[in-house]
Amino acid sequence: SQTIHQWPATLVQPVGSPLSLECTVEGTSNPNLYWYRQAAGRGLQLLFYSVGIGQISSEVPQNLSASRPQDRQFILSSKKLLLSDSGFYLCARRGGGSSTDTQYFGPGTRLTVL
Amino acid sequence: QKEVEQNSGPLSVPEGAIASLNCTYSDRVSQSFFWYRQYSGKSPELIMSIYSNGDKEDGRFTAQLNKASQYVSLLIRDSQPSDSATYLCAVGNSGGYQKVTFGTGTKLQVIP
Numbered sequence: 211s212q213t214i215h216q217w218p219a220t221l222v223q224p225v226g227s228p229l230s231l232e233c234t235v236e237g238t239s240n241p242n243l244y245w246y247r248q249a250a251g252r253g254l255q256l257l258f259y260s261v262g263i264g265q266i267s268s269e270v271p272q273n274l275s276a277s278r279p280q281d282r283q284f285i286l287s288s289k290k291l292l293l294s295d296s297g298f299y300l301c302a303r304r305g306g307g308s309s310t311d312t313q314y315f316g317p318g319t320r321l322t323v324l
Numbered sequence: 325q326k327e328v329e330q331n332s333g334p335l336s337v338p339e340g341a342i343a344s345l346n347c348t349y350s351d352r353v354s355q356s357f358f359w360y361r362q363y364s365g366k367s368p369e370l371i372m373s374i375y376s377n378g379d380k381e382d383g384r385f386t387a388q389l390n391k392a393s394q395y396v397s398l399l400i401r402d403s404q405p406s407d408s409a410t411y412l413c414a415v416g417n418s419g420g421y422q423k424v425t426f427g428t429g430t431k432l433q434v435i436p
Contacts, residue, residue, distance in 0.1 A: 254426040311356045315367040
């Protein structure tokens with residue numbers, strides 16, 4: 211199976227502190243990976259996507275960044291968190307085989323910025 | 325701006341009834357359509373995908389697609405309390421990196 215792991219599961223951080231969220235994928239090589247944010251009462255917002263190691267595309271300019279240091283690892287970072295960064299962060303992968311146009315989500319990280 | 329619109333609800337139906345969830349999208353060249361279920365505090369899980377006009381059935385779920393009207397729906401037959409969740413409609417472009425746009429979801433409450 212192609213399992214997505216995310217950690218931490220929950221995080222409470224003060225405004226202005228740094229952030230690092232990690233996503234790892236099992237069971238597949240060179241997956242397309244995505245970072246989404248789901249704020250309270252809002253839809254899923256695509257933040258970044260990656261088609262391979264070191265290849266990152268940003269959808270929304272903001273104080274977040276992403277990196278892909280290894281084939282199955284995708285990291286979301288920030289140097290200084292804002293209150294508006296609070297939300298549910300989801301890592302997703304593109305499906306393979308007959309479901310290449312489907313996205314599958316990891317368990318998510320709930321971030322609260324105080 | 326490509327948009328996917330859903331009524332936020334809550335949609336309340338009695339146990340055993342049919343729940344009907346609707347979604348409209350703005351991008352006429354969209355090629356793939358999905359319904360996800362999201363329980364409170366959990367990540368979305370895929371229920372169904374549909375690509376062609378018409379109906380697609382999977383167990384108690386039926387997805388309906390009308391590209392001319394830019395309309396997608398999900399029917400849940402014999403609704404159960406365990407179906408209570410937020411249902412997200414998603415539309416994909418099947419392009420090079422496969423971008424999917426999500427609606428804000430409809431909250432379904434199945435009353436025992």
